[in-house]
Amino acid sequence: MSGTFVGMPAFPAAARAAVRDTTLRGNLRHATHTIRAKRARAVAELDDWERLRQAGKRIKDHTLRHLDRYLEQLEESVTAAGGVVHWAADADEANRIVAELVRATGETEVVKVKSMATQEIALNEALEAQGIHAYETDLAELIVQLGKDRPSHILVPAIHRNRGEIRDIFTREMGAWGRPAPEGLPDTPADLADAARLHLREKFLRAKVGVSGANFMVAETGTLVVVESEGNGRMCLTLPETLISVVGIEKIVPTWQDLEVFLQTLPRSSTAERMNPYTSMWTGTTDGDGPRVFHLVLLDNGRTDTLADEVGRQALRCIRCSACLNVCPVYERAGGHAYGSVYPGPIGAILSPQLRGTGSEIDASLPYASSLCGACYEVCPVAIDIPEVLVHLRERVVEGGEAVREGSKVRLRPAKGHAAERAAMRAARWALSRPGALRAGQRLASRTRRLHPRTLPGPGRAWSGTRDLPPVPAEPFRDWWQRTRGGKDGAK
Numbered sequence: 001m002s003g004t005f006v007g008m009p010a011f012p013a014a015a016r017a018a019v020r021d022t023t024l025r026g027n028l029r030h031a032t033h034t035i036r037a038k039r040a041r042a043v044a045e046l047d048d049w050e051r052l053r054q055a056g057k058r059i060k061d062h063t064l065r066h067l068d069r070y071l072e073q074l075e076e077s078v079t080a081a082g083g084v085v086h087w088a089a090d091a092d093e094a095n096r097i098v099a100e101l102v103r104a105t106g107e108t109e110v111v112k113v114k115s116m117a118t119q120e121i122a123l124n125e126a127l128e129a130q131g132i133h134a135y136e137t138d139l140a141e142l143i144v145q146l147g148k149d150r151p152s153h154i155l156v157p158a159i160h161r162n163r164g165e166i167r168d169i170f171t172r173e174m175g176a177w178g179r180p181a182p183e184g185l186p187d188t189p190a191d192l193a194d195a196a197r198l199h200l201r202e203k204f205l206r207a208k209v210g211v212s213g214a215n216f217m218v219a220e221t222g223t224l225v226v227v228e229s230e231g232n233g234r235m236c237l238t239l240p241e242t243l244i245s246v247v248g249i250e251k252i253v254p255t256w257q258d259l260e261v262f263l264q265t266l267p268r269s270s271t272a273e274r275m276n277p278y279t280s281m282w283t284g285t286t287d288g289d290g291p292r293v294f295h296l297v298l299l300d301n302g303r304t305d306t307l308a309d310e311v312g313r314q315a316l317r318c319i320r321c322s323a324c325l326n327v328c329p330v331y332e333r334a335g336g337h338a339y340g341s342v343y344p345g346p347i348g349a350i351l352s353p354q355l356r357g358t359g360s361e362i363d364a365s366l367p368y369a370s371s372l373c374g375a376c377y378e379v380c381p382v383a384i385d386i387p388e389v390l391v392h393l394r395e396r397v398v399e400g401g402e403a404v405r406e407g408s409k410v411r412l413r414p415a416k417g418h419a420a421e422r423a424a425m426r427a428a429r430w431a432l433s434r435p436g437a438l439r440a441g442q443r444l445a446s447r448t449r450r451l452h453p454r455t456l457p458g459p460g461r462a463w464s465g466t467r468d469l470p471p472v473p474a475e476p477f478r479d480w481w482q483r484t485r486g487g488k489d490g491a492k
């Protein structure tokens, strides 16, 4: 099993440890800069990129506004095509449904297509507790699973690993899970991919149950869509007799015509390709072709609560392309694990606190894991205004108080930092609305400037610990204006 994010510290503490890891920073910098440049070139090829982006935004907004209607339509379409639809309100219910479906087949192994929804609900761990082994088949997910690690990127979950580390993981762990790595495995990408292929092939040929997520669900026909680069997903989707797909309810699009937009924007934004090497689509079951039994588990797990928030709901437009991670200066330095969730980076900073609430230390810290530079918004193919949602969620944290751990319990209390911020704002309002007091204060500050501390005391210490305080000028601006232009421009 992979490690889980349970018990992770708040973002500042986790990030502090991560930025000291120079190997991690080197791996991340190299990978994100490479993907970022390739994406920019792929997007620049399209004259109508901005129109596609706005179309994707509109389609998603429309669908979310009428989500109830489209979900019912999807259920009817899937059922008519021979599939069975299940509704899961939360992670526990989804895990229970999947475990029961697997047990009903009599199998104790499943092969998995890379799926963020199943990571979100910790399905592998829930199945393991029931004696069912789940094997990840996406190459990066395999690296994470064999390394007993956690994913750190939406698209490239093992982005924090370099090829030497991957070779060591394969050599050390593969034998315990199935076919061992070849003797003296080199760390060249082709050899590593070959070792993974041989290891996975026997699992594909043996497995009777496949578990997947989906990138999209088309309501009008009940078709599910998975896009991927390796072909391992297609093996999982076609070889097993039973296929169970766990999909978030926001992954729906009304029609095939709507899908067309996302099949252009997703590959360019994620892998910088014009189209994904493998686009698998299936509609229920078909005699003699693919799985004979198909179950669709529709997952809520905080999504309807997110939908109720007028500002925050735009996060549900996300198509998980990861472009926002690759341009984020905070992600590049802190890495994905610091976000304490399967959804790292800017999208994780707004999605996790909405899906899970801001009641925990880690979730209350995530809206602050950003410099608000706006690069994420610029690249987002569905125009999610991530900085707007971050600020909105900060308000929610401040209003709701800050999560503090007391023993094994977490409670909310008004945060000291925020109380100090509120007091500073009140003082500023008082001074700025009294010109005489402001002028006297400025003169006093100028005359005593040599005595000013270089760092702020109290709660301001953290702020000034990483910034230079601006020097106070020897003469206040108003006095300088009066002295040099006094009377001419009427300034007094």
Ligand code: SF4
Pocket: 154, 269, 317, 318, 319, 320, 321, 322, 323, 324, 325, 347, 376, 379, 380, 381, 382, 383, 384
């Ligand atoms: S928020 Fe936008 S850029 Fe980030 S993963 Fe989602 S769709 Fe991609």
